Amino acid sequence: MPLFWLILVVLGMSAIGFVLGRQRALASAGGESRDLHSLPNYYGWNVALKAVVPAFLLLILWLIAQPLYVGSSVSATLPDSAVPEGSTRGLVMAEVRRTAEGLDNAVEQGLLDDDFATNARADFTDVTQRLKDAGQIVTAQITQPVLRAAQSYRVMNASGSFYMMIAVLLIAAAGFFFAVRETNAEFRARNVVENGIRALLIGAASIAILTTIGIVLSLVFNTYEFFTLYPASEFFTNLTWAPSFSGRGGGSDLGIIPLLWGTLYISIVALAVAVPIGLFAAIYLSEYASPKVRAIAKPMLEVLAGIPTIVYGLFALLTVGPLLVSVFGDDGLGWMQSGTAVMTAGLVMGIMLIPFVSSLSDDIINAVPQAMRDGSYGLGATKSETIKQVVLPAALPGIVGAILLAASRAIGETMIVVLGAGAAAKLSLNPFEAMTTVTAKIVSQLTGDADFASPEALVAFALGMSLFIITLGLNVFALYIVRKYREQYE
Amino acid sequence: MTDMPMEDAPVRGSLTQVDARTKKRNAAEKRFKAYGIGAILIGVAFLIVLAISIVRSGAPAFTHTVMDVEFTVTQEEFDAAEGELFKTKAYSNLFISKLAAQLEEKGLEIEIEEAAIERLLGKVGADIREFYRENPNALGTPQRFELSASSRVDGYFNGRVTRDTLVESRFLMLADLDLVDVLHEAGIIKGAFNWNFITGADSGVDNPGGAGIGASVIGSFFMMLVVLFLSLPIGVAASIYLEEFAPKNRFTDLIEVNISNLAAVPSIVFGILGLAVFIQFMHLPQSAPLVGGLVLTLMTLPTIIISTRASLRAVPPSIRDAALGVGASKMQAVFHHVLPLAMPGILTGTIIGLAQALGETAPLLLIGMVGFVARGYPEGVVAGFTDPNSAMPAQIYTWAARADASFYDKAWGGIIILLIFLLSMNILAIILRRRFERRW
Numbered sequence: 001m002p003l004f005w006l007i008l009v010v011l012g013m014s015a016i017g018f019v020l021g022r023q024r025a026l027a028s029a030g031g032e033s034r035d036l037h038s039l040p041n042y043y044g045w046n047v048a049l050k051a052v053v054p055a056f057l058l059l060i061l062w063l064i065a066q067p068l069y070v071g072s073s074v075s076a077t078l079p080d081s082a083v084p085e086g087s088t089r090g091l092v093m094a095e096v097r098r099t100a101e102g103l104d105n106a107v108e109q110g111l112l113d114d115d116f117a118t119n120a121r122a123d124f125t126d127v128t129q130r131l132k133d134a135g136q137i138v139t140a141q142i143t144q145p146v147l148r149a150a151q152s153y154r155v156m157n158a159s160g161s162f163y164m165m166i167a168v169l170l171i172a173a174a175g176f177f178f179a180v181r182e183t184n185a186e187f188r189a190r191n192v193v194e195n196g197i198r199a200l201l202i203g204a205a206s207i208a209i210l211t212t213i214g215i216v217l218s219l220v221f222n223t224y225e226f227f228t229l230y231p232a233s234e235f236f237t238n239l240t241w242a243p244s245f246s247g248r249g250g251g252s253d254l255g256i257i258p259l260l261w262g263t264l265y266i267s268i269v270a271l272a273v274a275v276p277i278g279l280f281a282a283i284y285l286s287e288y289a290s291p292k293v294r295a296i297a298k299p300m301l302e303v304l305a306g307i308p309t310i311v312y313g314l315f316a317l318l319t320v321g322p323l324l325v326s327v328f329g330d331d332g333l334g335w336m337q338s339g340t341a342v343m344t345a346g347l348v349m350g351i352m353l354i355p356f357v358s359s360l361s362d363d364i365i366n367a368v369p370q371a372m373r374d375g376s377y378g379l380g381a382t383k384s385e386t387i388k389q390v391v392l393p394a395a396l397p398g399i400v401g402a403i404l405l406a407a408s409r410a411i412g413e414t415m416i417v418v419l420g421a422g423a424a425a426k427l428s429l430n431p432f433e434a435m436t437t438v439t440a441k442i443v444s445q446l447t448g449d450a451d452f453a454s455p456e457a458l459v460a461f462a463l464g465m466s467l468f469i470i471t472l473g474l475n476v477f478a479l480y481i482v483r484k485y486r487e488q489y490e
Numbered sequence: 491m492t493d494m495p496m497e498d499a500p501v502r503g504s505l506t507q508v509d510a511r512t513k514k515r516n517a518a519e520k521r522f523k524a525y526g527i528g529a530i531l532i533g534v535a536f537l538i539v540l541a542i543s544i545v546r547s548g549a550p551a552f553t554h555t556v557m558d559v560e561f562t563v564t565q566e567e568f569d570a571a572e573g574e575l576f577k578t579k580a581y582s583n584l585f586i587s588k589l590a591a592q593l594e595e596k597g598l599e600i601e602i603e604e605a606a607i608e609r610l611l612g613k614v615g616a617d618i619r620e621f622y623r624e625n626p627n628a629l630g631t632p633q634r635f636e637l638s639a640s641s642r643v644d645g646y647f648n649g650r651v652t653r654d655t656l657v658e659s660r661f662l663m664l665a666d667l668d669l670v671d672v673l674h675e676a677g678i679i680k681g682a683f684n685w686n687f688i689t690g691a692d693s694g695v696d697n698p699g700g701a702g703i704g705a706s707v708i709g710s711f712f713m714m715l716v717v718l719f720l721s722l723p724i725g726v727a728a729s730i731y732l733e734e735f736a737p738k739n740r741f742t743d744l745i746e747v748n749i750s751n752l753a754a755v756p757s758i759v760f761g762i763l764g765l766a767v768f769i770q771f772m773h774l775p776q777s778a779p780l781v782g783g784l785v786l787t788l789m790t791l792p793t794i795i796i797s798t799r800a801s802l803r804a805v806p807p808s809i810r811d812a813a814l815g816v817g818a819s820k821m822q823a824v825f826h827h828v829l830p831l832a833m834p835g836i837l838t839g840t841i842i843g844l845a846q847a848l849g850e851t852a853p854l855l856l857i858g859m860v861g862f863v864a865r866g867y868p869e870g871v872v873a874g875f876t877d878p879n880s881a882m883p884a885q886i887y888t889w890a891a892r893a894d895a896s897f898y899d900k901a902w903g904g905i906i907i908l909l910i911f912l913l914s915m916n917i918l919a920i921i922l923r924r925r926f927e928r929r930w
Binding site for chain 1: 518519522526529536537725727728748754755756762765767771772791795845849850851856858860905
């Protein structure tokens with residue numbers, strides 16, 4: 001693993017730099033650290049940081065850029081005739097990559113020699129068979145253009161990695177020597193190092209922005225691509241969801257409305273469970289419970305929020321579903337056909353959301369000033385009258401915010417609906433029928449066999465985009481309400 | 491005060507007698523309180539039902555049925571079996587004759603067919619042959635074999651397969667159950683702790699009995715290493731900047747808004763990000779713990795930043811002032827004084843963030859950690875990060891999605907293991923907080 005060693009070498013250089021920089025600074029002051037501008041360690045840090053930071057930045061940029069550059073230049077050398085009818089350049093490139101990887105692995109295991117891997121011609125030798133014999137996964141018959149491309153892909157990658165190593169080492173060495181040379185007693189090492197650290201801190205804080213940009217870009221580009229293959233008007237207005245299974249496009253109905261309806265319906269059921277229970281629990285905990293009861297009951301409810309969603313999903317699929325079927329199924333009331341249904345997923349999701357509603361509402365009810373309660377008691381109201389007529393109206397905006405946050409959780413929840421809600425997209429009012437949601441379809445469209453360039457896979461990005469916008473809108477609105485409410489009583 | 495004509499006041503009953511309206515109000519008060527208690531009890535009841543159903547359904551995964559037989563194969567028998575044309579068949583027959591002899595000793599008699607043994611134990615002849623070819627010294631001395639029975643025999647013992655519901659198939663016949671009963675009576679078939687479930691790897695669709703969660707625990711471990719080594723330094727650095735250095739300007743506001751929004755983005759969206767950026771764009775290996783770790787890092791960062799900022803804020807300003815007063819730079823005050831004091835809080839927050847990441851499934855589905863059958867442990871440390879592997883929640887999902895109901899036991903058992911990890915992480919966090927937290 002040369003990358004691993006490269007990182008180790010650069011780190012080693014910076015460690016040596018630390019010692020060297022420190023010594024040189026001390027030597028320039030005649031061994032008297034009081035004559036230095038900064039503490040001796042800062043001179044060491046100066047060299048260490050200058051050796052390691054630019055080198056690692058270059059390394060990261062190179063690692064991102066190289067596959068892009070190599071991919072596009074190899075793709076450009078592929079003749080149009082190498083792209084079969086009904087396929088795309090991207091698919092052929094995936095085959096090229098697989099072939100190159102297969103060649104690499106076979107060489108590494110000593111099953112092929114390097115010369116063969118770089119020069120073999122598919123029209124003379126059966127490369128496909130030889131790679132298969134070497135235990136490599138090759139999906140199709142390797143044609144000459146693909147093999148050519150794979151070979152140049154290998155060569156370019158190998159030389160790219162080699163140049164990267166040299167460039168990174170050069171940058172590290174340059175930083176190292178520059179920093180060692182500028183080291184003397186007058187050098188303001190602490191200011192330089194502190195500015196450098198400050199820049200690193202800003203960089204770390206910016207990762208949040210980068211993540212958002214990454215999310216938005218990856219959604220926007222792929223959604224755009226989807227809309228070039230499938231009309232946007234169809235996507236938003238079509239009332240059926242029926243992707244074709246061939247993965248080759250054509251004949252698919254990809255309307256978001258049935259999925260949105262399923263999402264909404266399941267969320268409504270979940271909130272119908274979570275809001276009353278959560279709200280009453282919050283009221284009891286904040287207004288009635290003794291500190292002792294509160295200390296036990298609150299963490300117990302919050303455990304429900306700490307349980308991974310896969311556990312709830314399994315609970316829905318294997319416990320709640322069969323239980324509901326035994327009551328509402330053909331043996332009982334005859335309303336329910338199978339265990340996976342809106343009711344199953346909604347009920348379990350409701351359980352999961354109880355602590356979200358109760359904790360947030362608890363905080364909000366506690367923020368209502370005591371003076372308002374005292375005023376109500378002074379007029380002779382009972383405790384419950386005070387809560388119903390004074391505390392709750394005062395806390396209402398905050399509680400609505402909390403419910404909206406819970407709703408956004410419910411809409412974005414994946415595992416419970418993937419396991420508990422079923423797979424059929426339907427526009428139905430029967431809560432005992434299986435329905436599906438936006439998140440469940442994102443999972444099924446991206447984990448299936450459809451290739452990434454087909455509308456059947458790309459639709460997942462359009463669904464993700466819709467999901468992102470809806471939850472973001474709900475969150476921003478909810479946080480706005482909660483903040484507004486807090487300001488009111490501060 | 492002027493005189494109040496007392497006799498004009500309306501007569502409203504006496505203090506000792508409660509009137510109807512007060513009764514109603516008091517009853518409403520009681521009802522309201524009861525609703526609150528009811529809500530809490532329902533919540534707690536859900537928790538208890540969940541816990542019970544996990545433990546009850548998960549326990550069978552930790553036991554399996556084994557056939558525990560001790561017998562001796564002599565050199566002559568070995569040579570005779572090796573001389574036959576169908577060697578494994580010869581060993582099967584050998585095994586059956588030994589078994590029959592033991593049953594006879596105990597006074598039990600039953601016809602043992604070779605096909606029945608194969609249905610119960612799989613290719614037992616091959617296993618025995620393998621053993622004696624590798625250990626020729628064992629010939630002539632009594633050897634003890636623990637052979638695991640098929641998952642349907644497991645099901646018979648834990649009640650999933652009963653005589654009434656059994657559908658005769660090439661996997662299990664009704665007559666086999668008689669044999670199982672006899673062997674059970676003889677103490678040859680019995681339950682044993684299934685170590686393979688904890689240490690083993692996934693087994694593929696047709697062998698629920700051999701499936702284990704060990705390999706995916708390793709996958710999760712490598713993923714958590716990535717999350718820890720990226721999100722802790724980045725999260726702490728970002729929090730220090732925002733809490734101690736950031737000027738109040740547009741850029742800082744932008745970061746703040748981004749962090750609070752990222753904390754609420756559904757986890758599946760992070761999966762889409764990982765798929766598009768790390769796999770499609772950067773061509774990192776699919777299903778690799780490295781990619782899973784990167785995605786989970788981005789997901790946990792907001793959580794860690796929020797808790798780290800809270801613990802930095804909890805360090806009183808007097809500490810900073812004192813450090814600045816004796817000549818420290820702002821950077822020194824933060825790194826030498828504030829950060830060490832905030833460290834217990836930061837670690838607690840990080841552990842809780844890691845626990846959250848450990849249980850997260852949805853993003854892993856999209857980067858291909860489901861559907862990959864982790865058949866073995868990774869070879870070496872680097873391979874642990876880059877070779878395809880599964881992770882605990884992804885493995886549980888894979889099992890839950892398989893058609894064979896025997897895998898459901900495994901899924902529940904996997905959940906028990908996952909929850910044990912989560913529980914110990916949370917307990918560690920609580921201990922850290924109790925032990926080191928300072929109140930100012």
